Amino acid sequence: MWAYFKWEFKQFFTNKKNIAVYVILLFLGLYFVLKVAPSYEPIEKVDVAEMEARFTTRDDFIKSVEGKDNIHPSVAFALAVFPQWNEYDRARIDAINEKDYLKYAEATAGWYLYSDQLTVNGDSFFYNPLYYTYGNNYAHADGHYGYGYTASRFTGYVEGSSELSMDLFEERTALQTLQRMLNDYLPIVLFISCILLSVDIVLKDRRNPSLLKGFPISDWKKLLMKGLVAFVGSILSFVPLYVVLIAIGLQNGFGDFSLPVPFYSYIEQNFTNMTMSTFLLKNILFIGVWFLFLIAIILFLSIIVKAEFANLFVSFIIIAAEWFYFERVMGAYSDIERYPTSYVQVGQVISGYRNFVYQSPDLTYQHGLTIIGCCTLFLVILTLIVSKFKRFKLIA
Template sequence: MWAYFKFELKQFITNKKNIAVYVILLFFALFYALKMAPAYEPVEKVDVDEMEARYLTREEFLNTAKSNHWAVEYARAIFPQWNEYEKARMDALVQKDNVKYAEATANWYTYSDMLTYKSRDMFYNPAYYTYDNSYGHKDGHYGYSYSASRFEAYSKGATELSISVFEERTAIQTLQRLLHSYLPFVLFATLIFLTVDIVLKDRHNKSALQGFPIADWKKLLIKGSVSFLGTIFAFIPLSIGFIIIGIQSGFGDLSLPVPIYSYVEGNFTNSTMGEYFLKNSVFLVVWFLFLISLILLLSILVKAEFASVVVGLAIISAEWIYFEREMGAYTEVHRYPTSYVQVGQILTGYRNFVYESKSFTAENGLFIVGACAVVCIVLTFIISHFKKFKLLS
C-alpha cells in the first residue's frame, strides 16, 4: 500500500491541473495581500477627526441650545456622558495609552448602542445602511455590541495592542475575517478541482496500475488520503499572503479575542483566536472528508469529471439560492448541510443572527456534515465491491 500511496502522491503533485490550481491560489494570496488587504476599510475604525467632530457638535449644542422641548432636554441628559467617553478616547490616543483607549471605546460602544437601538430618531454608523440595507439598524446593533465586547476584552487582556489590532488589520485578524467571509468557499472549491480526476485519471494508466494488486476500496482510501493531503498543501501558497500582511500590519497573536454571539442571550462572550482557529480546523476537516468521499462516490458511479464538479460546486454554493434573512425562524434550513459552508460565521454565531435562529451551531453542523461524510464513505465502500464499478473497468 505504501508503494501505491507514493505512486498516487507523485501523480497528484505532477498533475498539471493541480499545479495550475496552486499557482492560482498563490496569485490570489499575493493579490489580496498587496492590493485588497491594505485597502480594507473597517466600518468601525480609529478616526480621530470623526471623534472630534462628534464631540464638538455635542459641546456646541450643550452650550447654545435654549429650548425646553423634550427632545432638547433629552439631548442635554445624554450628551455629557457620551462626550465624556468620546474625550477619553481622544485623550488616550494622544497619550498613546492603548489600554485606556480600549476601555473608553468599550464604554462608548455600549452607551451608544443602548441609546440608539430602541430609538427611531437615532442611527448607527452610516456604513450599516448602505445599499438600501433594510436591516441596517439590526446590523448596527450587532456591530456596536460586537465592538463593545471586543474592546472590553482588549482592555482586560494581556495581548499587545495597536491601531492595527483595533481595526482588525493584523494577519491573524485578517485570516479570521476571511474565514468569516469567502475563504471557506475558496478552500472547498480548491478541494473539488484537486480531487475531481483522482479516480478517473486511472483510465489512462491501466497498465501501470495492474502492477498494484490492491482491492479497489483500499485504492479509494489511499486516493482520498492523497486528496486530503493535497488540499492541506493548498495552505502553503495561501500562507505567503499571510506573511506579507503580517509584515505590513503585524501578525497579532492567538490570545486576541473573538466575540461569539449568543442568539438566546442576545449578547456576546469572548473566545480566543487559538480556540477559534482550532474549532475552524475541525469543522474544515469534516467538510473536506465529506466532499472527498462524495467525489470518490460520484467518480465510481457516474465516471464523469463534469458531474463531480457540478455536484461539488452546487453543494458549497446552494445556500445562495435559498438564503433569506430571518428565514430560520419559520423554516428548517438548519437541517441542510449546505447551510454550514460558512464555517467561520457558524462558530461566531453570526449565522444565528442573520437567520434569526438558535439552531445554527457548530455541534449541529459537525453532526450533519459528518453524517453525510459517513454515508458517502459507507456507500463508496459497498459499491466498490461490485464488478460493474471496478476502477479499471
C-alpha cells in the same frame, strides 16, 4: 497499501492541474496582499476627526441649552444622555493623543455599549451611516451587530494582555485579517481548490488502465488511499495562506493567538469572546471535515457516474446551494439548520454571524460538525458497499 499511497501521492503532486491550483492560490494571495488588504476600510475606524466633530457638536449643544426653562422633551432627553456620551468621546480623543491604547480600548468599549443601548430601540439616533446601504432592509440590525461586536472586541483588549496598536484596533494584523477572511469568502476559496484538486483523483486512472490493473490491492483500499491523498493535498492548500500571513504580518504586525474573537449567542442576544487560537482551531477542524465531505462526494460519484464533469457539477452545487435559497431571517420559519449546505460559511457559523442573519439558534458549530460528519460517514459506507459490486469496478 503504504506503497500505493506513496505512488498516488507522487502522481498527485506531479499533476499539472494540481500545481496550477497551488500557483493560482499563491497568485490570489499575492493579489490580496498587494491590493485588497491595504484598501480595507473598516466601518468602525479609529477616526479622531469624527470623534472630535461629534464631541464639539454635542458639547456646544449642551452649553447652549443648559439651564434654560421650558425645554422640549427631546432636548431634555438629549441633555440627559449627551454628557455621558461626551465623556466617553473625550476619553477616546485624549487617549489617542496620549497614545494610551489601553485607555482608548476601555473608553471605546464603553462608547459602543452606550451608543448601542441608546440606538437599538430608540428612533432618535442612528448607527454609523455606512451600515445603511441601498436596499438593505436590515441595516439597523447590522448596526446593532457591528456595535456589539466592536464593544465585545474592545472589552477583550482591555481584559487581555496583548500588545495594543492602531492596526490591532482596525483588525489589520495578520491573524485578524485571517479571521476576517474566514468570516468572508476564504472557506469558499479553499473548498473550490479542494474540489479542483481532487476532481480527477479516481478518473485519471482510466487513461492508463493496463498499468494499474496489475496492482495487488482491492478497489476499496485504493479508494481509501486516494481519498487520503486528496485530503492531504487539500490541507496543503493552506501553504499559500502562510505566505500571505507572513507578508501581511511584516507590514501590519502579526497579532497574537490570545486576541479576542467575539462570538454572538443568539439565545442570549449578546457577545462573548473566545481566543483567536480557539477560533482558528475550530475553523481548521470544520474545514477539514468539509474537505472530507467533498472528497467523499467526489469518490462516490467517480465510481457511480464516471465523469469528471459530474464531479465538478455536483460539488459546486453543494457549495453554491446556500446562495440559491438564502434569505435573511428565514431560520425563523424553516429548518435550514438541517441542510449541510447551510454550514458552508464555516467562519460565520463559528462566530455566530449565521445565527444572526438566519435568526435561528440551531445553526451551531457542534450541530454542523455532526451533520457534515454523518453525511461523510454515510457516503463512505455507501462507497464501500458500491465498490464491492463488480459492475462498478474502478478500471473497466
